[in-house]
Amino acid sequence: xxxxxxxxxxxxxxxxxxxxxxxxxxxxxxxxxxxxxxxxxxxxxxxxxxxxxxxxxxxxxxxxxxxxxxxxxxxxxxxxxxxxxxxxxxxxxxxxxxxxxxxxxxxxxxxxxxxxxxxxxxxxxxxxxxxxxxxxxxxxxxxxxxxxxxxxxxxxxxxxxxxxxxxxxxxxxxxxxxxxxxxxxxxxxxxxxxxxxxxxxxxxxxxxxxxxxxxxxxxxxxxxxxxxxxxxxxxxxxxxxxxxxxxxxxxxxxxxxxxxxxxxxxxxxxxxxxxxxxxxxxxxxxxxxxxxxxxxxxxxxxxxxxxxxxxxxxxxxxxxxxx
Amino acid sequence: xxxxxxxxxxxxxxxxxxxxxxxxxxxxxxxxxxxxxxxxxxxxxxxxxxxxxxxxxxxxxxxxxxxxxxxxxxxxxxxxxxxxxxxxxxxxxxxxxxxxxxxxxxxxxxxxxxxxxxxxxxxxxxxxxxxxxxxxxxxxxxxxxxxxxxxxxxxxxxxxxxxxxxxxxxxxxxxxxxxxxxxxxxxxxxxxxxxxxxxxxxxxxxxxxxxxxxxxxxxxxxxxxxxxxxxxxxxxxxxxxxxxxxxxxxxxxxxxxxxxxxxxxxxxxxxxxxxxxxxxxxxxxxxxxxxxxxxxxxxxxxxxxxxxxxxxxxxxxxxxxxxxxxx
Numbered sequence: 001x002x003x004x005x006x007x008x009x010x011x012x013x014x015x016x017x018x019x020x021x022x023x024x025x026x027x028x029x030x031x032x033x034x035x036x037x038x039x040x041x042x043x044x045x046x047x048x049x050x051x052x053x054x055x056x057x058x059x060x061x062x063x064x065x066x067x068x069x070x071x072x073x074x075x076x077x078x079x080x081x082x083x084x085x086x087x088x089x090x091x092x093x094x095x096x097x098x099x100x101x102x103x104x105x106x107x108x109x110x111x112x113x114x115x116x117x118x119x120x121x122x123x124x125x126x127x128x129x130x131x132x133x134x135x136x137x138x139x140x141x142x143x144x145x146x147x148x149x150x151x152x153x154x155x156x157x158x159x160x161x162x163x164x165x166x167x168x169x170x171x172x173x174x175x176x177x178x179x180x181x182x183x184x185x186x187x188x189x190x191x192x193x194x195x196x197x198x199x200x201x202x203x204x205x206x207x208x209x210x211x212x213x214x215x216x217x218x219x220x221x222x223x224x225x226x227x228x229x230x231x232x233x234x235x236x237x238x239x240x241x242x243x244x245x246x247x248x249x250x251x252x253x254x255x256x257x258x259x260x261x262x263x264x265x266x267x268x269x270x271x272x273x274x275x276x277x278x279x280x281x282x283x284x285x286x287x288x289x290x291x292x293x294x295x296x297x298x299x300x301x302x303x304x305x306x307x308x309x310x311x312x313x314x315x316x317x318x319x320x321x322x323x
Numbered sequence: 324x325x326x327x328x329x330x331x332x333x334x335x336x337x338x339x340x341x342x343x344x345x346x347x348x349x350x351x352x353x354x355x356x357x358x359x360x361x362x363x364x365x366x367x368x369x370x371x372x373x374x375x376x377x378x379x380x381x382x383x384x385x386x387x388x389x390x391x392x393x394x395x396x397x398x399x400x401x402x403x404x405x406x407x408x409x410x411x412x413x414x415x416x417x418x419x420x421x422x423x424x425x426x427x428x429x430x431x432x433x434x435x436x437x438x439x440x441x442x443x444x445x446x447x448x449x450x451x452x453x454x455x456x457x458x459x460x461x462x463x464x465x466x467x468x469x470x471x472x473x474x475x476x477x478x479x480x481x482x483x484x485x486x487x488x489x490x491x492x493x494x495x496x497x498x499x500x501x502x503x504x505x506x507x508x509x510x511x512x513x514x515x516x517x518x519x520x521x522x523x524x525x526x527x528x529x530x531x532x533x534x535x536x537x538x539x540x541x542x543x544x545x546x547x548x549x550x551x552x553x554x555x556x557x558x559x560x561x562x563x564x565x566x567x568x569x570x571x572x573x574x575x576x577x578x579x580x581x582x583x584x585x586x587x588x589x590x591x592x593x594x595x596x597x598x599x600x601x602x603x604x605x606x607x608x609x610x611x612x613x614x615x616x617x618x619x620x621x622x623x624x625x626x627x628x629x630x631x632x633x634x635x636x637x638x639x640x641x642x643x644x645x646x647x648x649x650x
Contacts, residue, residue: 042512141602155603185374186539187600187619190583194599212513215585219592238589254587256517258542260569261586266521267546270514273482 003030004206005054005091005174010066012049012058021277023049025230027066028304031174031206038221038238039210040253042274046230047210051176055093056083070174089119092167096179098159102151108135108162109147115169134165138195157188164195171203178210193219214257218242226250229275229285232304236311246313248290284315292317326401327362328500328533329386334359334395336378336385336557340608353607355381357557358395365500368527368534370548370565372541372580376604378557379537383503386535387419388412417447420494424506426486430478437474440464440492447497463492467522484515488522495526501533508543520547541584545569550640553577556607556615559634563641573643576616614646622647 012024024046031037041047053064054075068075070091075083087093095101103111112134113127122130128147135143138161151159160180167175177196181189197220200207209221217224217238224241226234226249234247245251255268272289275281281288287297296316304314337352356378363369371379384390386397388404397404399415407415420443423429430439440463441456451459461471467488478486487507494502504523508516524547526532538544544551551568553561553576561574572578579598586592600619605611611618617627626646634642 042514157603185604186541186583187374187579188603189585190597190599193585194597213585214513214587215592218587218589219585242587242589253513257513257587258517258520258540258546259587260542260545260581260584261588261591264546266524267517269517269521271518273484274512274514 003032004071005208006030006067006069007050007054008067008069010050010053010064010068012046012053012062012064014059015061015063018278023062023230023277024053024064027227027230027232029225029232029235031208033173033206034200034204035223036200036207036209036221038217038224039208039227040212040214040217040224041227042212044229044274044277045227047227048178050227051093051178051208051210055087055091055176056080057093085119088115088172089170090172091174091176092170092172094160094163094167094175094177094180096182098156098163098183099151101163102159104151106150107147108149108151108154111162112147112166112169115166119170130169131165134169135162138162138165138168140165155188156184157191160184160188160192161195164192164199168199168203172205174206174208175199176208176210179212180209181216182211182213189216196220214242214253215259226253229280230277231285231314232312233286233314234312235304236309240309240311244309246307246309246311247315248292248317249286252289252291290317327364328400329363329535330396330398331362331386332360332396332398334382334385334397335393336381336390337393342608351608352393354557354610355607356385359552359554359557359559360395361552361559361562363501363533363535365533366527366531367550368536368548370544370551371535371537371554372539372544372551373554374539374580374604376556376607377554378607379539379554380505381557382554383421383505383535383537387416387421387503389421417497418500419503420497420499420501421503421505422487422490422494422507424509426483426490426510427478429490430486432478435475435477436464436469436481436489437461439478439489440496443493443497459496460492463496467492467495467526468518482515483511484518487511487515487519491519491522491526495530498530499532501535503535503537505537506539507536509538509540516543523547541580553580556605556610558615559642559644560616561641561643562634563638563643567638567641573637573641573648574616574645575620575622575647579619579621614644616645622650 007029010027013020013022027050039047052058054068064076109128109131112131116122116127116130132143140146140161181192221238224238225232228249234250252270270289275285283299284297284302287293302314302316304312306312334356336356337354339350340353341348342351373379385392392405437460441460444451444456464471469488508519536547548565550564555576560576572581579600582598602619605618613629614627614632617623632644632646634644637643
């Protein structure tokens, strides 16, 4: 199958008073229709900025270089007018915080129908009817009444359902969900994950799931990419990555995530602190925290390469000490 | 066994909230904590779990009397903290410290790490010289995994995990008997969470510290706690030893909570049985009649709407508030 969204050698940097900071470096990723790609990393790893660049939503001081192709259309070189015909229609985003991403003074019904009125030129009545259908589809109870409510009148879980409904209005080819459940309580998170699974099964869209929660990825994603300090350090199928991670950082993340299914005495840790993007370590960015570090890691940067098992990793270590 | 350090009995914290119109408004009590009782022993960790708005943070603050209790007893080493005047309370707090959720916001940005960590000494050990305080702050920094040479730096120069270590050092410098940890690792990245949890467990072992560990993260609570208290809308749903609570949860809410936590293992996560709760947390201003959980409970019957279930014993040290826990 061909990929719907393909990112090729993307770099994103931000101009700051202290000089340029590169948040994303040489990232290449792709998603196919009907597939869910999980993008995992800690804060500052560049996972959100990668897709903010795809949506043309970088902050004013940000610049993106490389190629991002949506079915042949290069999103990075597209102008604002062109982007506006694509965003919401063919590629949609679900944000982390449903309170601040919905317009506070606009009724739910209008926020939903606006998408259709803007992109498909439907009349208000049709827009409202389709909005109602969509609220039903994302299982919002008393949908009719909710159409005339404002975001603050809804709970966090319902707001997130509204966000998902807005994203689905035009049945986009690509849905980017940026930490869609992080702001929610665990019982509500379970409901929203269920809904996303349903969307994935029924819609055939490509879904990019950006999260720091490995449990969420384990439940929803088909493939997973792990980012560290702006680069992808590991990529592979979900089954392979969780069963036998090939990068020491992924291994460390899995080890230090406490789980309800196993009991451990002391939690494994990844020593040290996350890197400062303004003064990244030489060689491999992970080397100061890596348990398998050897000389080469400090001077040379490992490239993302395929392993015999079909996974990809950016690491010199191959199981034997001193590589 | 010796007497518990802390005995909380029937603790209630109600906030008056204005509801209704501007002119016809009335005050309705918001029952943030509504009749909570538990004991905490020396060297023990009690985990307090629940979703947002369940009253877990209010509970922690009420134990310290940072928020006054509406009713009930908070007995610390036999003294009821709710009956003390301000001066006596300040004296008692020498042994009761707290670590907050947001590591950066809970540190004064204009004080150096050393001053922050040594501040409790200035208040409680006025006879110490500046040099003594500095030395003790340096020792404590070393103990919590900070480089003592960073003593003159300001909070913004530290990462989130380091700021939380400063918060822990400040809480530990007086060698308290109890530290209340209010979501101490929620704002931290996973790789840093594990470091801070291990540090708290080390400190507990070395100093015989009791911890009241408040968190929404059931996996971390299981890791650090000896016993666990489950709260829902200000009421205790279940209280049990860690092993009993996680292996044989009796309350439908606890069961649903546990089944909702994603497991970082694709095979297990995709094949586990999940109890999906319908709806959201009800407004604490108008909690459901009878059992507060009944509106989302898969097992609710008519009795649940009529009678508030009391805490019943479901085994040694295992208490559950549900009409149907035996079903």
